[in-house]
Amino acid sequence: MKAEAAVEQALLQLAGLAWPLAVAFAWLLGELVHQALGLPRISVYGLVGFALGHGQLGLLPPTDTGAVMLLANVAFGLSLFEFGYRINLRWLRTNPWLAISGLAEAACTFGAAYWVAGQFGMSALASLLLASLLMSASPAAILRVFNEERSSGAVTERALHLSALSCVLAVFAFKTIVGFWLYQASGSVAEAVSVSLGLLLASLLLGLAFGAAVPFLLRQAGPGSRDATVGLALGVILIVAIAHFFRLSPVLAALTFGFVARHRRITLDQTQRNFGALGELLAIVLFVFVGATIDWHRVAAGLGLGLLLILARLLCKVLVIGAFARASGVSWRKGLLSGLAMTPISVFVILLLEQARYMGIDLIDQLAPLAAVTLLLEVAGPVLTQRALMLAGESAQDKED
Amino acid sequence: MPLQAFQLSAPLSLGVELELQLVSLSHFDLVDASPDLLELLGRRRFPGHVVPEITQSMIEVNTDVHSSHADMLAQLREIRDALVEAGDRLNVGLCGGGTHPFQQWSERKIFAKPRFKEVSQLYGYLAKQFTIFGQHIHIGCASGDDALFLLHSLNRYVPHFIALAASSPFVQRRDTQFDSARLNSVFAFPLSGRAPFTQSWSDFEQGYFARMERTGIVKSMKDFYWDIRPKPEYGTIELRVCDTPLSVDRAAALAGYLQALCRHLLSRAEAPPAEEDYLVYNYNRFQACRFGLDGALVHPKTYRSRSILEDLLTTLDRLETHAQAVGALPALEHLARAAREGSDASFLRREYALRGSAEGMVDAAIGRFRGRA
Numbered sequence: 001m002k003a004e005a006a007v008e009q010a011l012l013q014l015a016g017l018a019w020p021l022a023v024a025f026a027w028l029l030g031e032l033v034h035q036a037l038g039l040p041r042i043s044v045y046g047l048v049g050f051a052l053g054h055g056q057l058g059l060l061p062p063t064d065t066g067a068v069m070l071l072a073n074v075a076f077g078l079s080l081f082e083f084g085y086r087i088n089l090r091w092l093r094t095n096p097w098l099a100i101s102g103l104a105e106a107a108c109t110f111g112a113a114y115w116v117a118g119q120f121g122m123s124a125l126a127s128l129l130l131a132s133l134l135m136s137a138s139p140a141a142i143l144r145v146f147n148e149e150r151s152s153g154a155v156t157e158r159a160l161h162l163s164a165l166s167c168v169l170a171v172f173a174f175k176t177i178v179g180f181w182l183y184q185a186s187g188s189v190a191e192a193v194s195v196s197l198g199l200l201l202a203s204l205l206l207g208l209a210f211g212a213a214v215p216f217l218l219r220q221a222g223p224g225s226r227d228a229t230v231g232l233a234l235g236v237i238l239i240v241a242i243a244h245f246f247r248l249s250p251v252l253a254a255l256t257f258g259f260v261a262r263h264r265r266i267t268l269d270q271t272q273r274n275f276g277a278l279g280e281l282l283a284i285v286l287f288v289f290v291g292a293t294i295d296w297h298r299v300a301a302g303l304g305l306g307l308l309l310i311l312a313r314l315l316c317k318v319l320v321i322g323a324f325a326r327a328s329g330v331s332w333r334k335g336l337l338s339g340l341a342m343t344p345i346s347v348f349v350i351l352l353l354e355q356a357r358y359m360g361i362d363l364i365d366q367l368a369p370l371a372a373v374t375l376l377l378e379v380a381g382p383v384l385t386q387r388a389l390m391l392a393g394e395s396a397q398d399k400e401d
Numbered sequence: 402m403p404l405q406a407f408q409l410s411a412p413l414s415l416g417v418e419l420e421l422q423l424v425s426l427s428h429f430d431l432v433d434a435s436p437d438l439l440e441l442l443g444r445r446r447f448p449g450h451v452v453p454e455i456t457q458s459m460i461e462v463n464t465d466v467h468s469s470h471a472d473m474l475a476q477l478r479e480i481r482d483a484l485v486e487a488g489d490r491l492n493v494g495l496c497g498g499g500t501h502p503f504q505q506w507s508e509r510k511i512f513a514k515p516r517f518k519e520v521s522q523l524y525g526y527l528a529k530q531f532t533i534f535g536q537h538i539h540i541g542c543a544s545g546d547d548a549l550f551l552l553h554s555l556n557r558y559v560p561h562f563i564a565l566a567a568s569s570p571f572v573q574r575r576d577t578q579f580d581s582a583r584l585n586s587v588f589a590f591p592l593s594g595r596a597p598f599t600q601s602w603s604d605f606e607q608g609y610f611a612r613m614e615r616t617g618i619v620k621s622m623k624d625f626y627w628d629i630r631p632k633p634e635y636g637t638i639e640l641r642v643c644d645t646p647l648s649v650d651r652a653a654a655l656a657g658y659l660q661a662l663c664r665h666l667l668s669r670a671e672a673p674p675a676e677e678d679y680l681v682y683n684y685n686r687f688q689a690c691r692f693g694l695d696g697a698l699v700h701p702k703t704y705r706s707r708s709i710l711e712d713l714l715t716t717l718d719r720l721e722t723h724a725q726a727v728g729a730l731p732a733l734e735h736l737a738r739a740a741r742e743g744s745d746a747s748f749l750r751r752e753y754a755l756r757g758s759a760e761g762m763v764d765a766a767i768g769r770f771r772g773r774a
Binding site: 087088095152157334396 | 425427428440441458487
């Protein structure tokens with residue numbers, strides 16, 4: 001008995017090593033594969049996370065423990081903040097065709113996904129939830145690939161702005177549908193509203209407050225601290241922790257924080273893209289985490305529907321954004337490539353679901369096909385984004401004398 | 402290939418080229434948008450000419466040949482409006498300014514065109530460092546001899562143009578303490594500086610240029626990066642020292658000033674240029690880059706020193722009748738006002754202090770190009 005207890009104790013202590021080891025391994029493999037094959041590093045991180053995850057090799061403990069999830073949320077928060085920080089909301093007004101193409105694309109994806117899921121016999125509610133999630137494009141993955149490729153040009157700008165729009169739409173649609181679902185399940189309007197609308201509103205307010213306060217404080221710190229990276233990063237960590245604590249949406253809060261801070265225009269030194277080394281490190285945790293949440297059995301079970309959903313979503317994004325390309329000021333080719341660059345989805349969806357689970361709403365079993373979608377796009381999404389940039393001639397990694 | 406014969410052009414006719422920055426309206430860094438912008442502008446008639454520049458975050462616009470400041474200004478405004486409208490659709494802001502205050506040269510991409518690729522291969526990182534933005538002003542000349550006479554007579558006025566156009570105080574997020582840091586990047590090129598002293602076109606053509614060509618160093622006039630160079634195929638001389646000003650109004654005014662000044666010089670009222678004039682040339686030029694209008698200017702004939710501002714204001718007064726004759730009075734008034742209010746460089750420094758970030762300063766420059774400020 002004593003020996004067994006000792007072994008168990010030792011194993012538990014060893015489990016504490018699992019995450020650091022997994023992250024180090026993912027980083028190493030990411031570098032090797034990126035050097036050898038030129039594939040995006042984050043695709044590798046996701047694969048490593050999946051392979052080592054609880055459902056597969058089982059090296060990593062289950063992901064529903066609060067601490068790792070908080071860390072992943074902080075990493076995602078940093079991405080979202082930087083994302084919001086790079087969005088020029090005025091552009092959607094000066095070029096209404098762009099906003100229209102984004103809305104049309106989201107509507108088309110929503111409709112297509114809902115229809116496909118319905119054909120496979122999913123319940124209306126599950127289909128709606130699935131469709132709302134599939135509207136989104138993952139800012140974390142897209143931004144990381146853009147920064148990795150040091151890309152710049154029309155496809156880069158468009159994919160960034162359109163995925164920001166898609167994320168906001170997806171969060172609102174998702175929370176609203178969850179609200180309805182809760183209402184159906186519990187019959188309590190109060191609970192439904194507080195979980196959906198109230199939560200959205202509170203998250204927005206939190207983001208607004210930070211967006212106003214943090215730049216103000218940084219300004220008070222004076223010109224000696226012109227490099228605001230650390231201050232803003234701390235702001236993000238704090239806002240995610242607060243959102244986590246009050247069970248608000250860290251996604252919406254961090255994104256709003258970024259939007260607002262940008263329009264108050266504090267220096268984000270361009271050499272500190274991705275929040276420098278800190279962001280780099282946390283991104284590995286994030287993508288490994290996302291991979292680790294996926295269970296092989298669910299992937300296998302939902303593979304057929306998952307593939308169809310991916311196809312429908314891809315077609316909607318590429319064709320609808322492509323169709324509005326000329327009207328919104330770019331060539332057909334760049335329009336189609338902008339749609340293609342928006343393929344990644346995983347991080348965003350997984351964190352929304354994990355967040356919902358953390359709040360006691362477990363949708364993962366109901367939305368099984370998502371496992372296949374997220375796993376496939378976790379690997380393929382960044383690769384497609386990267387190829388779109390290369391085809392558009394916007395990647396700085398192009399062989400250029 | 403020997404130098405082309407000097408074409409005749411209407412004396413004192415004007416042409417302007419502006420190199421402009423393409424800036425992301427999201428993060429205010431330079432953006433590699435010239436292929437996208439050219440594609441969009443190509444869809445309809447452009448009120449002038451627009452061509453790519455060496456890196457994808459620059460664009461060059463050219464006006465037609467004009468005889469008056471008013472026509473020049475009108476066309477430049479039309480060009481600006483067309484550019485701004487196209488830029489807005491692409492989330493790209495256009496602006497003047499000789500340098501972008503925080504771009505990293507290593508991030509720039511060379512535009513896919515054979516000549517640019519050749520230049521890039523020859524000069525290496527200098528080519529990407531050459532992401533700097535200048536205004537070139539062409540003045541029509543009746544003959545090659547007139548062109549060289551004007552080119553050398555202008556030597557003592559070059560600091561005026563540098564100081565009036567100076568709009569590149571920041572490089573790599575730091576105030577360089579220069580009003581025009583851009584010209585420092587031009588000096589790095591081996592064939593920069595001033596043209597050799599000769600006042601006869603046939604001497605220049607058959608002597609200097611032919612010998613230089615035999616050395617194999619140059620193939621055409623394009624290989625010289627001089628402050629002022631003759632352009633025989635247009636029948637003009639080209640003043641190249643100006644930073645691109647923050648507004649097209651300033652750009653047109655500089656052209657009007659040059660036109661009136663050349664008319665004055667052609668009246669032969671001043672002592673003719675001499676090789677000795679160039680003793681003070683580089684120092685005066687440095688003063689203008691470093692201190693702008695507050696710099697000191699040593700007169701090449703009398704060696705008297707006074708401030709560039711004082712020298713400029715006196716010259717503007719003296720040119721009144723010539724300016725009237727070519728319709729450049731409003732240009733001179735604009736510049737006199739600008740000289741009193743401070744150059745674009747001081748505007749940028751003010752905005753930097755006010756807004757607290759280089760991004761804010763770029764935003765202000767974009768606003769000024771739009772004609773708002």
